[in-house]
Amino acid sequence: MQEELLPGCDRQVFERVWKRVMPNERGDCPFEVVEAAARPSLPAVVVQDTPAEEEEETVTCLGPSSAVHGPQLQQYIDQELAAHRCCQALARRVPGAGGRMLSGLAAEQRRRAKRLSTAYFLISGVRYWPADRGGAPSPQPVQAALREQFQAMQRYAACYRAAAAGTADPCLESLFHESADEAEAHAWVIRGVLEQM
16 A cells, blocks of 8 residues: 555655755755654544524625625626726716716716625625626717716616615625615716706
């Protein structure tokens, strides 16, 4: 019976490779070949068997029981990133303070997309962050594009409020309420930009 140093590796192969890598024994070498009998054993880990149903019930905040909201979160992340790109493009077209306000909105929309993406990750264990789809700038006049964004922010706020009412997850509910408040505030910032034009 061959003594195993590592799973799937016998001692002779290890020593042959080691001599190729480290031909001379050096005092400053951080590695030491330890005999299997001399290796300390690791403490036993006790795993308490918990039925999957009980485990899901104990994680009420952004846990597996909130997985039904996954597609909805993906949609919200997509819409926030689209709004981010649109506000960035509009910020370049609006001079002065209005452009700076739109640039600030774009940054806030990206942060909101990040918060939604983090919630998605905590629920599913999968990172969802779509590739940047830059797209062509809107050919419509600036005022028309701002009007469209004003209406979109109001729709987003209504969607977030409905989502908050439709979840049992207290963390998601809070995130959706917060997102709705921010979307409403963004609508009023866009209105302010239009008033300055």
